[in-house]
Amino acid sequence: MENLTIITDFILLDFPELHQLEYSMGVFLLASYLLTLAGNITIIFIITHNHQLHTPMYFFLWNLSCLEILITTSVVPKVLASLLLGFRSISYPACLSQCYFFFFLGSSEFVLLAVMSYDRYVAICNPLCYASIMSTKLCLWLVVASCAAGFLATILPTILVAGLPFCHGNEIDHFFCDSLALMKLACSDTSLVELVSFFSSSATILSSLIFTVVSYTYIITTILKIQSASGKHKAFSTCSSHLIIVILGYGSCIFMYVRPSGSNPSINKMVSLINTVLTPVLSPFIFSLRNKQVKDAVKAAFISWAGYLKSNPKLGHGFSKRKQENGKKGRNECKAKCLFPC
Known part of the structure; x- marks a missing residue:
């Protein structure tokens, strides 16, 4: 223990295998980040100012857009500073904070996706009681429960990681402070931390995934019983956008965290880009392009804005x-x- 060095900061290696393309990747991430902000802020603005969208479905979509902004902001600005400006160091407290908030927000988003699937289940399978079941009070409590579940799923693994002694250097082979990459720098036994992290991520991701799959099983069964083709198309169109986001988010996270450790770090980083960059930038476009009400609201907002300038x-x-x-x-x-x- 006398040879242990107190780590005050870490060095993020980002993408050493793509060293010659770092600036180009930084420009791409900057464009993606700005597009993510623009798209999700537009969704938030449209839902806030259009009273026809003040329904449970769009209330949850509003919260999802907020989470997408926070998730990508917890990671991407630091990556941009590293790739474009060369600021690769991150302090020990900032590293642990980034690790905590990324997983806290990500876990909350998975629970919120399960809540959104329940909302679609009630709307399609029990439409006559939808207004009474999905009340404003219940919607607020479901969002609070999503954040609480994310907090509880993340706090213990983060505390255990913070208690590890780090003596195997301070270079993190990742573009953000990922818990798996941090544990590789520890000089003590990390089996307990890995076990707790595995069960925590499995409980959060798989339980919400099972709930989502069960909800969509009932939804698809109900849709297939609809006689008219237009009715089937209308019912499925309300769920297709949410289903695409579910597949992207769950697929990448299950590959990353609900499996034994020891895989290729380069593959882990590429898969992490799906959660931190691809999903947040695609989410507003998927929901806006595949949802008629959102498209109509966006068109109405632009027409109103253009009319105001003209008048x-x-x-x-x-x-x-x-x-x-x-x-x-x-x-x-x-x-x-x-x-x-x-």
Whole structure:
């Protein structure tokens, strides 16, 4: 124990196998991050300001967009600073905080996806009682329960990781502070931490996945019983967007965390990009492009905005007029102060 070194910061190696393409990857991640922010903020704005979308389904979608923004923001800005500016170091507290918030937000999102599947189950399988079952109070409690489940699933593994002594260097072979990559730097037995992390991630991901699969089994069974083709299409269109996000999110996380450790770090990093970059950037477009109500709300917002600008042409003229007046005022002041014409 006398030879142990106190680690004050870590070095994120990012993608050493793609060293020559780091700047290009940084530009790509920056564009993806800005697109993620723009898409999800648009969804949040549209749902907030369109009263026709103030329903349980879009309330959960609103919370999902918030989680997508927070998840990608917990990781991507640091990756951009590393790839574009070369700031690869991260302090010990910041590393543990990033590790905790990434898994806390991710676990909350999985539980929220299960809640959204239950919402679709009630809407399709029991439509007459939908309004009474999915009340505003229940929706709020379900969102709070999703965050609470994410907190409980993440807090113990993070505390155990924070208690590990690190003496196998301070270079993390990842683009963020992943718990599996951190445990490889520990110089003590990590079997207990790995076991707790495995059961915690398995309980959160698999239980929510099973709940989602059962809900969609009932949903698909009910849809197949619908006689008209248009009715089947309408019922399935309300679930298809959510189902695509479920497949992307669960598939990548099960590959990463619900399996024994010791796989190729390069493959783990590429799969992690699906959760941190691909899913958040695709989520708003999947929901907006495959949902007629969201598309209509976006079109109505743009039409309203364009109509407002058209009905207030003085906004642009006023700016130009003020600019001319300021320029004229500056020239007059200059003439009063200077000996030579300005």
